[in-house]
Amino acid sequence: MFINIKNMVGSNRPIVITDDKVNSIYGHFFDGIDVIVLPQGELNKNLDTIKYVYQRLIELEADRTCSLVGVGGGLVLDMTGFVASTFMRGLSFGFVPTTLIAMADAAYGGKNGVNFNGFKNIIGTFKEAEFVYSQPEFLKTLDEREFKAGIVEIIKTALVMDADLFSFIEKERDKILNLEMELIEHLIKRTLKIKTDLVKLDMFDNDERRKLNLGHTVGHALEYLSEGVLNHGEAVAEGIVFSANASVALGYLKEEELKRIEELFWSYSINKNVNIKKYSEKDIIDAIKKDKKRNDSSVNFVFIQNIGKSFIQAVPFGRLEELLHDLY
8 A cells, every 4th residue: 555645736735634643654654745743532623723733834834835635534634624624715635534434424525623612513614625545455454443433334324325235234244344345445435425425415414414414413412421432433323223212212113123223233343332321311412402403492313214214303302302211
């Protein structure tokens, strides 16, 4: 595997933005290129980190002929896109995703942002990267927990729009976990096809694209409440399971399909250590009220009608709290 950053940006001057872990593994690809290294972790996805990047760009005498290249997972890519969209009113930028979440989701769709005072991605922009260099070989250095977090986003996409993809993930579990590259590439391509089709219909996340938020309303709340103990995938997996249970409770989804969903997550050992009961309904609802998908006294919530079919419905916070109490 070889990364030629300079070729990616053409005549522009590249500046790489990455995190300390990625830099320790792949930093040799950045020889002769200015690099800004960020600390890992969701708790660092904030305006203080953005201010640090702005300051480094000024120190490096960056100008509008520069191209920013985010190399890393979703956090790095989100912040790179945000900085590039705002510094000097906009620089060109591209992504080199190194995690499964980034390859199958975060690198595409034009969402860039940071967290603020517990509000997830509440400050951000919509601007597509000018290029994405995706190489599944990076996954060979990804730890198992982060790899499974990416599987969650792929399962989510299958539940929203593609029953055949869901069946494929069930059937090919062992090969997927063994990182058989042909299968991994198939999963990424199929997931991206669904996402890009939805983005074309709804670039600014006002309608159909919201289906890709399945599990994220409760998931983001759990991620926030855990203070970094749960990663994004683990929290969203529990959010998806809650959405599936709520869909059954409201008569939208059949029990046998709920069982398939729960068994799939268990078979991948994704959410065995997640305990939603650890948090009170009030704490979860208070965290959800910080969700950017809220609408006055309700939140746009994604329910599952069948595996491969979903719909969005505004749910009052009081009703959501009742569901949390009844189901957990």
